Amino acid sequence: MSQKHQDKPRKNPPHKVILDLSKHINKNVQVHLTGGRQIQGVLKGWDPLLNLVLDEVVEQLRDPVDPYKLSGKQRKLGLLVARGTSVMTIAPVDGLEQIENPFLNKPLV
Template sequence: MLRTIRFSDFTINIIVPSPPKFSSEIFVSPSGRKETVLDLAKFVDKGVQVKLTGGRQVTGTLKGYDQLLNLVLDGALESVRDHDDPLKTTDQTRRLGLIVCRGTAVMLVSPTDGTEEIANPFNQPEAL
């Protein structure tokens, strides 16, 4: 399926893939049905959060993907990391717009709807 994204200055055509045709993407469930390992089709045109190698986190609308897990995100916002501790992210964001996340750098893809941050249930106060 071909999707067209129109901007004031230019137009981008993105191919949204059909169901997988590669054996590496399909596994047979215990019930005997063939299922995909990662079905991103249900997240197209929805908000997703992507964690990348190196610690970067990007949130945006998934516009397309391919079998190598290359992702096209529109309206992307990057969470800015703390200058003192690069492993921590701050509440600040940087607007990136339309981006392509290379599949080899993608570690996690999760929907933004239906998720919320909670306190760590395993964090116990230190004993004196």
């Protein structure tokens, strides 16, 4: 190899912010993670890779018999750092309303 290519420092482009969460700082948010976990807590910080820092976190536990249903039980986790690659959805708790699944009892065609 030529000496020219070895001496050049490699520059990575800066990460673009794809989602502005600054309006949700210090507010309750609900986060769905890969693997089906649901957590709720106060958003304290975030970065361009969507790593989240949440405080007063509570996990909604799933039913051990049917993992698609919540058991109604909760587990307190406290301060939590959620890695951006595991975050699927982020929603503010204020105004959050769960609706019934319209496709649940439809016959297969």
